[in-house]
Amino acid sequence: MRTLYFFLATLLLGIAAVVTAPYYAINPGVLSHGHEDLKNDCMKCHSLAAGAVTDKCLECHKRESIGLKPVKAGTNFEPSQRNNLLHRNITEIECVTCHLEHTGDTKNLAIKKFSHQIIATSTREKCSACHDYQKPKDELHTLVKDECGKCHNTENWKEATLDHESLGAEKANCSNCHEKDKPADDLHASLAKGEQCAACHTTSAWKPSTFDHTKYFVFDRNHPETCTNCHTSGTGYKQYTCYNCHEHSEAKIARKHQKEGIADFTNCVKCHRSGDEDAAKGKGEGEGGREGKRENKGGEREHEGGED
């Protein structure tokens, strides 16, 4: 019986302490500075057997005002658009998922490290809802209409992978973004304005390019890959001539073609895509099969394109 008295007396004294001064009697840690005035009003934040509930937090911290207005006037408050967007758009998680209390009176101790993984997938996919104001104003980002997650990931923002399909029709205008990346060599300098990189390059891998010389002319032992053998004008690689070797003198070529009844033989690669004379286009098709009757006999010609 004596033991029971001790038990009951202690219990009553303890309950009295909890009721009159709960902060000193049972609080598990120092409250943050902003909540200091609530220290003996546990139920302002807590619900019985439910902990600190979000609804009670929102009674003071209105979602639409978080980051924009201080809860209490006169406090040291720095507006933050980021905080506002974050709290307005992420509504599916409880406040206590990110915010701690009873951990000390400094603000930093009351915030856990944020992870995008705690947000619902549907919210996480709408990056711009929170991050739109951070979107770069450069040409690329202005063109892209997709959500950031299409190229970026939340683990490492700088490790972005651009899917050029995101650019829509603008994908074809490489120079919008890549003009500065264009090499200063003769080949690229010879490209006319408006000619697009995509003619030779792909967006999935810039190197190697898809430029295929065999579409224009097949190299062989007598026609090696030395560019300056044929591209002699110095005005770019679209210009070429076949009249620089002993085999292809202008007079000899003219005589040979005229003998065949071919009047227009100025653009050699139009018919000769290799050094194999017999493989020339139209060979054996009779005179009617020969193209063109132009009298232009300029020694240098410009490619008319590799595709037939």
Place this chain on the structure above:
Amino acid sequence: MNKILPSVLLFTGLIVVSILIDLLLHSIGIAWIGRYFGILGTALIITSFIYSLRKRKLITAGQPKSLLNLHETLGWLGGVMIIVHGGIHFNAVIPWMALFAMVVVIASGLTGKYLLTEVKGDLKDRVVELKERGFTPEEIERDVLFQSLLVGKMQKWRKVHMPLNAIFMALALIHIIGTLLMWSWR
């Protein structure tokens, strides 16, 4: 000295082991586990009270001697768990008073262990003395004499141990109920 040494070592060990576990948890960054040590420690201590139920004949299963050993072992282990759970944080009065009361109860229990050893020694000495004085074994083993010796010292100890235990239990109960009411269990 030999009789009191085990109790002193057990009490020192309680404090040292608790500090070492706490240091270990902090050093590997899992101090939060200490929160759950509170539940584990409470469960161990509650289990140790099986001895008290047996002693008061509220249950009949088990040998009192074995259950006393269980009471001592689980009480000590539960004590370690609770000290780690409390850590060295002075946040609220009631949890700290409960922790302090528990340490006092364990110290009291170890004092009881020492007293029991001493009483057993006294009985042995008494048997030797009675034998030398020519008493028959039947006379020596008169339970009345032995029991009166045993009950005398242990009864005085129990008068201190049980109220201390009651104070500890009341404070622990407030702490547990307070936590259950304020914590989020979702």
